[in-house]
Amino acid sequence: MEQLEVKISVVMPVLxxxxxxxxxxxxxxxxxxxxxxxxxxxxxxxxxxREILEEYAKRDHRVRILEDTKGxxxxxxxxxxxxxxxxxxAIVEPDDFVSLDMYERLYSVAKxxxxxxxxxxxxxxxxxxxxxxxxxxxxxxxxxxxxxxNPQKEQRLFKNDMSTxxxxxxxRLVREKKLCHNETPGAAYQDNGFWFLVMTHAExxxxxxxxGYRYRMDNPDSSVHNPGKQFAICDEYDxxxxxxxxxxxxxxxxxxxxxxxxxxxxxxxYRLDDSLKPGFAERFAREMRESERNGWLRREEFSQGQxxxxxxxxxxxxxxxRHVEDGKRMFxxxxxxDRTLVMYGCGSDGIRLLNYMKKMxxxxxxxxxxxxxxxxxxxxxxxxxxxxxxxxxxxxxEADYIVASINYGDEIREELEKYGIEQNRIHVVNFC
Numbered sequence: 001m002e003q004l005e006v007k008i009s010v011v012m013p014v015l016x017x018x019x020x021x022x023x024x025x026x027x028x029x030x031x032x033x034x035x036x037x038x039x040x041x042x043x044x045x046x047x048x049x050r051e052i053l054e055e056y057a058k059r060d061h062r063v064r065i066l067e068d069t070k071g072x073x074x075x076x077x078x079x080x081x082x083x084x085x086x087x088x089x090a091i092v093e094p095d096d097f098v099s100l101d102m103y104e105r106l107y108s109v110a111k112x113x114x115x116x117x118x119x120x121x122x123x124x125x126x127x128x129x130x131x132x133x134x135x136x137x138x139x140x141x142x143x144x145x146x147x148x149x150n151p152q153k154e155q156r157l158f159k160n161d162m163s164t165x166x167x168x169x170x171x172r173l174v175r176e177k178k179l180c181h182n183e184t185p186g187a188a189y190q191d192n193g194f195w196f197l198v199m200t201h202a203e204x205x206x207x208x209x210x211x212g213y214r215y216r217m218d219n220p221d222s223s224v225h226n227p228g229k230q231f232a233i234c235d236e237y238d239x240x241x242x243x244x245x246x247x248x249x250x251x252x253x254x255x256x257x258x259x260x261x262x263x264x265x266x267x268x269x270y271r272l273d274d275s276l277k278p279g280f281a282e283r284f285a286r287e288m289r290e291s292e293r294n295g296w297l298r299r300e301e302f303s304q305g306q307x308x309x310x311x312x313x314x315x316x317x318x319x320x321x322r323h324v325e326d327g328k329r330m331f332x333x334x335x336x337x338d339r340t341l342v343m344y345g346c347g348s349d350g351i352r353l354l355n356y357m358k359k360m361x362x363x364x365x366x367x368x369x370x371x372x373x374x375x376x377x378x379x380x381x382x383x384x385x386x387x388x389x390x391x392x393x394x395x396x397x398e399a400d401y402i403v404a405s406i407n408y409g410d411e412i413r414e415e416l417e418k419y420g421i422e423q424n425r426i427h428v429v430n431f432c
Contacts, residue, residue: 106120189235
């Protein structure tokens, strides 16, 4: 394959995903954009994954198999990008898949806009076969689509979705700026470093409503039980800070860096096994207090709900933990009551909470869903219809509202109060 023929190099780190790999590979080899290469970086699969990849490599010269000798997803991604010859590079996780026209459409957007990076909407999914359910996810705020943006100058863009696999990246940018993943062992948050480095170096970023990536949400176990992974997210943000300091640009990004660190630490805390949470909470609190002493904290970077959580952390880790556990008890008391319940918020927090309720076999306690985004109205998640607040007010005047938004719960509460909903009927969830 000649170098100039390849428009997009797709990099896929692989380790023991035989149950999913055929669906992923079929979605790649059948892309409408034929000028791609597929770099499968195998970390030593023993479940038949490697043999399946070899089948594809034998019948399609665009499939190449590389060896991950370090047992690191970060290393595998870096190796794939180093060996890539495409004009753009992309990342795919082997238990996911993509629509057949995804890369053709993203490449078209990139060329039309001379883009360094194109990021796209996507869908998350649960289940298999006919029972599989897809949920649309936006990659960016409403006003950020279909234009060329510079995240170095518009740092609010760091607060958009960071999903690195939902896009393509100029190989020239990756090579010239030495953008890379942290090569820590296993697969633990290495996408954070690559994402942050991309945002601090790209000058032409485009968001598009093209929705091609399909992200699996129901792997058997997404919690972190291994004590060796307890502080993996901390290692990642140490990696980011060290790299930015080495380049002399940390001060330019320190406020948004701290915001991102806070958000990812918070998410990591919720994923941890309960036995590991106290130790993580203490480190979380200690690092936030150190950031305050360094003068990095800017109140305007945080929502009301985020700032309230941050205040708990600045007091001590135990205070933060106590408030999280109080919220969990409140939620369980609520779903055990006989009240009519509506859940407000159909973003990532809402999906996680619904999945939590599904596992607890109490999803039937929610009458319907509510969201402020008109594009979601009349659609369903787990069989629950999404309605506007006006429709719910007509149907369920006495309902209690579960607000599923850790970051913007206070703002949503204020919005619901404008509709005449009493404070004691609004319950902000802060644990999922």
